[in-house]
Amino acid sequence: MELLATRNRPIELAVNDWGMLERTAKRPDCVELTLGPLLNKLRQDPRMRWKPGYEAHRSLFAENSLNDPAFRDYLGSLGIHRFEYEACGREVRIPEGRHSLHLPFCHTNVSAWCTLKARCEAGRRGAQGPVDGCPRWCRENAFLYPRELKLIGRGNALLMLNRSMDAPLPPQIDRLVFNL
Secondary structure, eight states: OHHHHTTSSOEEEEEOSHHHHHHHTTOTTTEEEEEOTTTSOOOOOGGGGGSTTTGGGGGGGGOOGGGSHHHHHHHHHTTEEEEEEEOOSSOOOOOSSEEEEEESEEEEEEOSBOHHHHHHHHSSGGGOOBOSSOOOGGGTOOEEOOGGGTEEEETTEEEEEOOOOOSOOOTTEEEEEEOO
């Protein structure tokens, strides 16, 4: 933070965990805070459509905490006025404000267990467990899922590729971020 203070103007910083938010919110002279995509989560797993009850509650999956004005006011009191979303390939209700959209990948989940390690060591992904002594195979390899899911396991993260950008962008999205 001291190094950033020498710039004499704040830089934009996307915070993706509450601890970083707590540390950086104290220094508005150094950073202009953005709620990163890992804190602004929607249920994005493409496997959801096969779960019982999904269709009956489909509209609930288009919203998250940012649709509550009180939560946006709270984040504003911490200095956050821009919010980042990930393109998840379905309807999303985005409230008024300044928003960024990350393309073409979105995080569906992150785990302390590693599918790639289980597959390489035990021959099956179901043998996952807590990782001790990470062999770092994910630097050059990925865990692939069936093509229709458009998922890839990279390290302990599960990412979904979204190629559907047919719909026009909502006017609240004023910036695109490409995450290749």
